[in-house]
Every structure is written in structure tokens, then in C-alpha cells.
Amino acid sequence: MNSIARSGSAWALAALLLAALGGCQTARVAQPLTAELAGNQPSQQLEFWHTLATRPLTSNDEAFHGLLLYTDGQDPADSYEARVELLKSRKMLPANFRGQANEAVQRGTLAVAICRALEIKGGVMMRLSGAAPRYAVRELEFVELYPPSSTFQTFSGGEFVGIIGRMEDYQRGQAVKVPAAVLPPEIRSNDSPAPQ
Amino acid sequence: MSAWEPAVSHNNRRFSIAIAALAAFVAAGAPAAQAQHATAPAASATAPTGEALVGTITAVDGMVQVRLGEDEPWQSAGVGMKIGPGAAFRTGPRSAVRFVFPPGQTITLDRLGTVTVLEALRTEGRIKMDVGMDYGRLRYDIEAAGQEHDATIHTPGSTLAVRGTDVIMFNQGFYPVTATSVVGTARFRDLDGSVQTFGGEQQAVIVSGSGGAAQTALGLNYVDPSSIARGAGEAQALRDNPSISGFTFGTTFTSSLALPPVAPAPVVPANFAQGSLVFQLVWVNSEPSSLLPDLDLFVRSPLGELLDPKLGPPVVPSGGRSPLDDRGGAANRAGQEVAAWPDLFPLGRYEYGVTHISGAGAEYQLVVIRDGRVVGDAVGGSLDSQNNRDSYEVSIGGSSGLQTAGRSNSASAVRAARAAPARAPTARPIGPYQSGPAR
Numbered sequence: 312m313n314s315i316a317r318s319g320s321a322w323a324l325a326a327l328l329l330a331a332l333g334g335c336q337t338a339r340v341a342q343p344l345t346a347e348l349a350g351n352q353p354s355q356q357l358e359f360w361h362t363l364a365t366r367p368l369t370s371n372d373e374a375f376h377g378l379l380l381y382t383d384g385q386d387p388a389d390s391y392e393a394r395v396e397l398l399k400s401r402k403m404l405p406a407n408f409r410g411q412a413n414e415a416v417q418r419g420t421l422a423v424a425i426c427r428a429l430e431i432k433g434g435v436m437m438r439l440s441g442a443a444p445r446y447a448v449r450e451l452e453f454v455e456l457y458p459p460s461s462t463f464q465t466f467s468g469g470e471f472v473g474i475i476g477r478m479e480d481y482q483r484g485q486a487v488k489v490p491a492a493v494l495p496p497e498i499r500s501n502d503s504p505a506p507q
Numbered sequence: 508m509s510a511w512e513p514a515v516s517h518n519n520r521r522f523s524i525a526i527a528a529l530a531a532f533v534a535a536g537a538p539a540a541q542a543q544h545a546t547a548p549a550a551s552a553t554a555p556t557g558e559a560l561v562g563t564i565t566a567v568d569g570m571v572q573v574r575l576g577e578d579e580p581w582q583s584a585g586v587g588m589k590i591g592p593g594a595a596f597r598t599g600p601r602s603a604v605r606f607v608f609p610p611g612q613t614i615t616l617d618r619l620g621t622v623t624v625l626e627a628l629r630t631e632g633r634i635k636m637d638v639g640m641d642y643g644r645l646r647y648d649i650e651a652a653g654q655e656h657d658a659t660i661h662t663p664g665s666t667l668a669v670r671g672t673d674v675i676m677f678n679q680g681f682y683p684v685t686a687t688s689v690v691g692t693a694r695f696r697d698l699d700g701s702v703q704t705f706g707g708e709q710q711a712v713i714v715s716g717s718g719g720a721a722q723t724a725l726g727l728n729y730v731d732p733s734s735i736a737r738g739a740g741e742a743q744a745l746r747d748n749p750s751i752s753g754f755t756f757g758t759t760f761t762s763s764l765a766l767p768p769v770a771p772a773p774v775v776p777a778n779f780a781q782g783s784l785v786f787q788l789v790w791v792n793s794e795p796s797s798l799l800p801d802l803d804l805f806v807r808s809p810l811g812e813l814l815d816p817k818l819g820p821p822v823v824p825s826g827g828r829s830p831l832d833d834r835g836g837a838a839n840r841a842g843q844e845v846a847a848w849p850d851l852f853p854l855g856r857y858e859y860g861v862t863h864i865s866g867a868g869a870e871y872q873l874v875v876i877r878d879g880r881v882v883g884d885a886v887g888g889s890l891d892s893q894n895n896r897d898s899y900e901v902s903i904g905g906s907s908g909l910q911t912a913g914r915s916n917s918a919s920a921v922r923a924a925r926a927a928p929a930r931a932p933t934a935r936p937i938g939p940y941q942s943g944p945a946r
Contacts, residue, residue, distance in 0.1 A: 352579070353570040355600050360619060362643060381600050386549045405878075406781065414678030439785050439845070458682070469642060473679040476643075478602055490673055490689070491615040491646035494568050494603045 333377075338415035338465060342372035345412075349376055353384040366468030374416035374471060375424075378403070381475050382428050403427045411456030416471075417446025421449050425474070429481055456481060557630025562608040564588045569602025569618075596622040598643070612636060619679070622725030622915055625661070633657055659675070664677060668694040670762035683714045724847040775851060778809075779825075780905060782878040786859050790842045793868035793889060800866025802890065804844040805874070809855025809903075814846040817864070825853050835866055842869075854905055860898030863890040875901055922940035 337451070343367070348359040363373060365409040375394040378422055387428035389393040391412035397405040403424035406408070410420065426447045432438060444462045451457035456477045461507065466474065542829045562563040563583055564573070571584040584604055585597065596616050605615040608627055612634070616622045620643015628635045638645070648671055649656050658669040662678040665686070672691025678684045686695045688711045689915045694712045695703045738794050747786040773783050787806035805815040812823035816832030826848050846859070863872050868891035875882050888897050 353583070353599065356571055357572050357581070357597055360599055361597050361621060364619075402781075439787060439847075439876055446879070451607065456728065469679075470641070472619050474683060475600060476679055477616050477682075483601075488644070489606065491613040491648040494566050494605060495601070495617065496568055 319482040320487045322439040335381045339369055339413045340366075340368050340373070340415060341412075341413070343372045343374050343413055345370075345372045345391070349386065349389075350382075356380055360472060364472045368394065368415045369468050369471040370413050371416045371420075372412040373468075374421055374466075376473060377471065378424055378428070380419075381478065398424060401427065415465035417444075417462065418457065418460045418464045418466065419448050421466070421474070422447035422457065422462075425456065426450060426477060429478060511932060514684040526576070529926055530832070534584075557628040557635070558606050559591055559692045560627040560629055560636075560689070562590045562606050562627065563593070563871075564590065564604060565613075566603075566605040566615075568604070570599030570708050571604040572597050573604075573946070590624065592624055594629045595621065597621045608634075608636060610634065610654055612656070613648045614638065615646045620644060634690050637661065640676060640681045642677065644675065644677045646673075646675045664697070670695070683854045686713045687711070695877070700940040729835040747908070779851045780854055780903070781851055781875075783847065783849050784903065785845060787876065788842075788858075789875050790861075790869045790871035791840075793870055797867040799837055799840060799842055800869045801833075801835040802834070802842060802844075802869055803862050803864055803865040804846055804869060805830070805862060805898075806846040806859040807858060808857060809853045816844060826851050852903070855901055856900055856902045858898060858900050860896065861890065863892060863895035865892075867891065869898075873899070878904065 324369060342474040344359055344362055348355060348362060350356070350359075355362070358378070363369065363377065366373075369377075372391045372394065373389070375398055376386050377396070378395060380386065382446060386394070388397050395408065395410075399406055399408065405423065408420070410417075424445055426433065426437075431450055433446060434453070437443070437450050448460050448462055452459055456474060535707040540645045564586055567584050567586055572581040573584040573588065573590065573594060573596050574581045575590065577595075581597070590606060596606075597618055598604060598616055598618055598918065600618055602619075603615055603617045605613065607613050614622075620639045622645055623639045623641075624636075625639050626635060626637035633655045635659065637658070638647075638659070638875070639661045641663065645660060647658065647660060649658060649669060649672060656669070659676070660667040660669065660676045662676065662684055663711075664678070665684045667674060667676050667686045671793075672693050674691075674693050675687040675689065676684070677687075686705075687691065688705055692704055694707060697703075703713055705713050705846075736939060786804060786806050788802065790802050792799055803816055805813065805818070806827070806829070807813050808823065808825055809825060810825055811822075812825055812827060813819040814823060814827050814829040815830050819829060821830055822828050827846060829844075829846045831844050833844050835842050857875075859873065859875070860872060863869065870887065870889050872885050872887040883901070886899060890897065
């Protein structure tokens with residue numbers, strides 16, 4: 312038993328050493344969709360969203376492109392650098408953001424941008440701290456846009472698309488009591504669910 | 508062929524396999540379910556016979572594409588287009604499509620979803636519909652009068668059988684699959700094979716993996732989204748200090764129906780920095796049984812502006828705000844005051860501190876928060892009517908933050924400051940910050 316325990320400890324130590332020597336690697340997306348599907352035409356946008364939904368990871372560039380498509384209806388930037396600058400100018404990204412285009416987007420980074428886009432003020436700590444990633448993540452958990460998350464976790468493509476859908480629900484209200492005959496814009500114009 | 512199509516084909520194949528497996532599972536197990544659902548698995552396992560139904564798109568909102576078969580190209584959906592089995596839809600953000608199949612079936616796919624009409628048949632007086640939703644939210648209403656319906660919504664992990672009811676099926680991202688019966692009963696089959704009948708006169712919800720509608724209802728405790736408290740401590744602080752909400756101008760939950768306007772990039776003046784700078788004071792009684800004394804936070808900016816809830820204006824030209832004057836008074840609570848520059852703040856040396864106004868002794872703590880990060884260490888001490896003022900200095904630079912400057916503590920200083928509030932109080936540097944009182 313002792314030898315097994317010692318062996319296990321040795322493996323754990325070796326794994327720790329390897330991790331320490333190698334460092335924590337950020338996941339990267341080999342070919343971000345934005346290289347081919349960054350257009351603003353409706354058909355191109357739909358290609359982007361529904362291709363992204365099948366991808367295992369979402370890169371910074373894809374997330375920022377998607378965020379701009381959602382907030383503006385189109386992405387006025389023609390490059391990753393331009394997207395980052397645009398989001399920084401809106402305070403949706405911290406001024407010291409240095410993430411690469413193909414790095415997997417972090418939930419904390421995205422949470423700050425979402426809180427800004429949705430004008431979520433948050434609780435006392437978030438109000439006092441500004442939209443720090445840690446508190447932005449907690450806030451989005453509170454309003455049920457995020458599942459329980461850590462700041463440095465990332466998203467799959469399907470999860471990111473789900474988050475964007477939830478953002479819309481947050482703004483427009485969920486059509487959970489509305490018959491199928493009513494479209495979301497009609498919910499808006501009536502300002503109340505249609506009779507069931 | 509676009510980059511999308513192979514992925515969809517692959518997905519559809521996997522999806523079809525999953526549906527076939529589900530149908531086989533339904534046929535093999537759950538006798539009770541089989542007794543009531545005999546038609547569905549049988550129809551899935553054998554070649555469908557009957558009259559194919561033709562549906563019509565009745566409304567399109569936003570970006571919606573349709574393709575009439577798996578090998579057909581995607582095209583923009585338009586009102587009046589005819590569809591049949593094999594037709595698929597996909598929607599973008601803020602988009603939705605509504606289509607109807609006779610008799611009395613209305614289906615709406617909301618934002619960011621895909622759905623395929625797998626089967627639409629009229630056979631021997633029975634209407635059989637089968638739709639598959641990869642992800643998204645689907646609302647399905649059936650007007651049951653005079654016609655027997657056998658409708659099923661499949662997702663990759665669950666199945667919802669619908670008969671003469673209004674249902675909503677949600678499956679997206681990492682959220683659990685959720686089935687809602689708005690009116691009437693429906694049967695929900697989870698990935699683990701468990702079958703739940705739910706709904707009736709009132710709306711009922713089943714969340715995948717939750718064990719049933721009753722358990723789901725228990726789990727969905729309503730939380731008022733307009734509350735800004737995130738815990739017992741915050742709730743207590745807010746009850747004690749309702750004007751805190753004025754600090755950030757409103758409540759947290761905005762279900763605004765239009766997109767919020769995107770603010771233009773602010774112009775940052777010289778000697779200012781973009782971001783937030785917050786000074787926060789909290790205090791408690793030195794003696795627990797006494798009433799909370801009145802303490803005031805004061806901050807003098809590098810421009811000489813004084814933020815003080817009693818001596819200064821609530822807003823100064825550089826954008827700083829001192830919205831809250833907590834005068835104490837009650838026992839068994841903490842006091843709090845803040846002074847904040849929410850968006851821009853001047854660079855340079857700030858003098859800040861706390862004055863004891865009235866009441867018994869108090870223990871206080873002061874923190875400076877820049878862009879969400881506490882700069883340096885919190886400072887604190889004790890004040891009473893005799894030793895009634897502590898002040899500190901901090902230099903806020905262009906890149907990071909805090910160079911310790913000093914602290915002074917004297918009764919005469921506060922008296923001088925209150926006699927001539929426009930004049931900068933004199934702080935006597937005594938070295939690096941200390942976390943305890945300088946006695």
C-alpha cells in the first residue's frame with residue numbers, strides 16, 4: 312500500500328513539475344471562422360452563427376465579431392485589431408487587453424463586455440469595483456446568463472451562441488408564456504403576452 | 508458547397524441516428540409509455556404512409572433561412588413559401604420564423620436556432636408531426652378540436668410528445684433542456700429514458716435531469732431581479748443604506764426592449780485617466796451596544812475639489828460624486844459612505860480621510876479602488892469626539908496607482924477644515940500607511 316501511495320505521489324509530483332515547466336497553455340483555435348465568415352450580409356451572418364455553433368472552441372476574434380454582430384447588427388471592423396480597438400473604445404474590453412485573435416475567449420473577458428452591452432450594473436461589489444471580470448462573471452451567473460463559471464474558463468461555439476441567445480432573452484424577455492402565433496416583435500409592441 | 512453544409516450534413520446524420528436510437532429505445536422499453544405512445548415509435552420504425560402535409564411560412568422576423576431538403580441550398584425565408592417534410596430553418600439573433608401546418612398547428616422557431624421538419628403526415632384521420640431541433644427555442648401550438656394529433660419535438664437529448672397543447676422546447680448551449688407546457692399535458696422523455704407527463708390547466712416546466720415538474724418548480728424559486736443584493740451582508744447594507752442604489756443610478760435589472768445605445772468613446776482630458784476611482788468608508792461602533800455614530804468621508808481631488816457629504820456639493824466638475832451621507836443612528840449596523848469618479852478621474856495627489864461628526868467612538872476602514880482593484884492596503888483606525896479626524900494622501904498615477912504618502916490625525920485639523928472648507932486641509936505625512944490607528 313505504501314509503495315502504491317508513494318508511486319502515486321511521485322506521479323503527481325512529476326505531473327506538477329511538468330505543468331510548472333511547461334506553463335499553463337491557453338487553448339487556441341486553429342482556424343478562426345472570421346477568416347472566411349466575417350461578412351455582414353445576412354446569409355454570411357447566419358453562416359457564421361450556425362457554423363460557430365458546431366465548433367469546439369470560440370476564439371477571441373470569433374467572440375468579438377459575434378458580440379459586434381449582436382450589439383450593432385453588423386461588424387464595422389475589418390480585422391481583429393480593429394475589433395479590439397472598437398470594443399476598448401466602448402469600454403467593453405479593458406484598456407490593457409492583450410489577447411490574441413486565435414486564443415480561446417475567456418468567460419471573464421466576455422462577461423465584462425456583456426455587462427457593458429446589457430448595462431448590467433450589478434451588486435454592490437461590482438458597482439464599487441467597476442466591471443471587473445470576477446464580479447462580472449458572478450453577476451451574469453446571478454441573472455442566469457452564465458452557468459457557474461470561473462473567470463478563465465472558455466466557451467464552446469454552441470455555448471457562446473447560447474449566451475448570445477440568453478442576452479437577447481434578457482433584453483427582450485423570454486417568450487415562455489407566449490403562444491407560437493406571437494413573434495417576439497409582437498410581444499414588444501403589445502408589451503404583454505397575448506391571451507393564451 | 509459552403510463550409511456550413513458538410514457540418515450540417517454530418518450533424519443531421521448524427522441527429523438522425525440519435526433519433527432512431529431514441530425511437531428504438533422507446534419501442535423497447537417503458538411499457539407504460541409504449542401503451543400511450545404506440546403510434547410514434549411504430550411510425551418512426553416503419554416507412555410512413557399517408558398524405559404529406561404542406562406547410563406555409565406565415566411570418567419572418569430578422570434573418571431567417573430555409574432549405575426545402577437536405578441537399579437543397581439555404582435561401583432567405585419569405586412569407587407564403589410552402590414547405591413540407593425535410594424542410595429546415597435557421598435563424599439569427601433577434602430573428603424568428605413562424606410556419607403553420609394544417610390543421611391548426613403553429614410552430615415558431617425563435618432566435619439562433621435550427622429546426623427540421625422530419626415528418627408531416629395525415630394518416631387514417633390522425634395528424635402526425637415530427638420536428639427535430641438541434642438547438643434553439645421552439646414554440647408549438649396545436650388546436651386540438653376535432654382532430655387527433657400525434658406530434659413530437661426531438662432534440663439531441665430528449666423528446667417531447669405533444670397532443671392538443673401549447674408547448675415550448677428550449678435546448679441551447681450549456682443550459683439544460685427545458686420543456687414548458689403552457690396549456691394542456693405533454694410527455695417529456697429525458698436522455699436517461701425517464702418519461703414525465705406534465706402540464707394541465709396551468710403552465711408547467713420540466714428541466715432535463717431535474718426529476719420532474721414538481722422538483723423543477725421547487726428549484727425555480729423566484730428571485731426578484733430588481734434586487735441588487737448578492738448576499739445577506741449586501742442585503743443588510745442595502746436595507747440600512749437605501750440610498751446606495753443612487754450611487755449607480757438605478758436598479759440592476761433592465762429588461763429594456765430595445766438595444767441600449769452604444770456610448771461614443773469618451774474624450775479623455777489631459778491629466779485625467781479613463782476608468783473608475785472609488786473611495787469607500789465603512790465603520791462600526793467601538794461599543795456594540797451604542798448607536799452608530801456619524802462619520803463622514805472626505806476626499807479632496809488633485810484639482811482642489813472637495814467631496815464631503817456635508818461640506819461639499821454632491822457632484823464636482825471633474826465628475827466625482829459623493830451621493831451618500833450616512834448619519835448613523837441605529838444600533839447593530841455598519842455605516843458606509845463612498846466618493847467616486849465613475850468614468851474619468853483626475854491624476855495626481857488625493858487627500859482623503861474620515862471625520863467623526865457625532866456620537867460614540869467608531870472603528871473605520873477606508874479603501875481606494877481603481878478600475879475594480881483595491882490599490883494598496885485598506886487603512887483603518889478609531890475615532891471619537893476627542894480624536895476626531897484621520898486623513899491620508901494617495902498619488903494616483905497614469906498607469907497604476909498608489910504611492911503611499913502619509914496620514915495625519917488631529918482634532919484641530921478637522922476643526923480647521925470645517926471652519927474653512929474651501930481650503931485644503933493640512934495632512935502631516937508620517938510615513939507609509941498603517942492599518943491600525945496612529946496613537
